Amino acid sequence: MLLNINRNLFQNFPYHLVTISPWPILVSFSLLSLTLGAVLSMHGYGDFTFLLGLALTALGMLLWFRDIILEATYLGCHTTQVQKGLTLGVILFIVSEVFAFFSVFWAFFHSSLSPSIEIGGVWPPQGIEALSAFGIPLLNTFLLLSSGSTITYGHHALIKGDRKKAIIGGLLTIVLAIIFTALQYVEYFNASFTITDSVFGTTFYASTGLHGIHVIIGTIFIAVGFFRIINYHLTNSHHIGYEASILYWHFVDVVWLFLFIAVYYWGGN
Template sequence: MADAHAKPQHDYHIIDPSPWPFLASLGALIMAFGGVAWMQHLKGGSFPIFGYNMAGANYWIFLIGLLIVLYTMYGWWSDTIKEGNEGHHTRVVSLHLRYGMIMFIASEVMFFVAWFWAFFDAALFPNEVHQVMRAEYTGGVWPPKGIEILDPFHLPLYNTIILLLSGTAVTWAHHALLHNDRKGLVNGLALTVGLGILFSFVQAYEYIHAPFAFKDSIYGATFFMATGFHGFHVIVGTIFLLVCLFRAMAGSFTPKQHFGFEAAAWYWHFVDVVWLFLFAAIYIWGSVGGTIAHGH
């Protein structure tokens, strides 16, 4: 009888007091200050705070904030996994975790909307950009005069195929998990992680050999911001799936309880879809009328 009264009669639970929200906010604040100070240092400027030039600290402030954020992510998510293993992720709690992941992805969509907006604004109205900048940024055409662009059907197409295959692989892993096929789950996740790493290497090679730079023109700025931000998400998604791979090898997921894997799969499919828009809009449509760089 005492056990029956002690057992919760509802689908909610109160989590233990946690330091993670405070540490996450502190780390993000330090990263923000450090990032501004670092950028001011790179351009030779100053960033005075309480009479001290924080630009002189170079990138150390940013790295301290980054380490706090990474530690917070590890600790917070470890606690979440522990709560799930203890049976606290009931039907209602799991539903709310899914709502949280959906809202997070929606916020990420708005980030990419900003980059696409900047690119389309410059591409659709090159005359206005040219007049506002009062310099030879576009020459009134898009791609801008004097800019050699990447061949969209070379490395970008190769990376598109890689991401589409990775999306297929993670779906295979998900179906294997639902059918309690542990070998298929591990193999599908391993293949997805491998393809994600390959994508990052190909994009790094493309950046190294790009015929234009970030600072050369508005074309370079909008190109590298959009594709670079996506590349960062690929790296994050690859790490996310790598953690899921280690957990799958340890037998953590079950057909009925696997939100961590499901969230990673959603994130990866989001990365896939964004890349398709990037490939179609920036690489293909944005290159119409431009001069393809030899060998790119």
């Protein structure tokens, strides 16, 4: 630790030379275990592997976040040049997520615009009772768009140095995100079809489920920034992690609008 501090004090460049960390390789193997466990669980076994992967992934993320917060807040590693690199990395990450959702929407429109004879030549397929877009999906749309407004409110408050309003904005966003996730669980629980019910069920749960995972990740992302605001880690000019979570959350908002219009409203009628 002392060597790391000394190196940052006397280096002649603004870049951050990352020290050796065990967390990337741990999280990699944890995600592998999580993925394999999830696939095995879908076939009736592998629950232990799934739970182990989930626990190890959460632990790896927690320890990794701890080290990054230490570097940014106490060691002064996140210089202006480093922040520019982190911002570019977040933008490229979001671009990769755009293409991930693009592939899911491609599968949905490929199946819905020209329904095959195997599903009766109609969409939704015969025997499938689609969910109404004007129930929980409409309410979730209101909640998610509201959360986009509250996080923007909190962000502008942080920039102006109003810590109280920044905390309120972050807290409201987290609450709205949790309610959104809970309502989506209720929707899934009461749905009359599953992911195995033809291509309709597959594309529905693949698209909304992928988005739901992103909502959970975004909630954790914002929660980390929220607790850092509470602990006086962030300032009006140095909050790159919080800005990254806000960019990610707005991306999640936009994707949901496309999902609501395409999958719930158009695809369910």
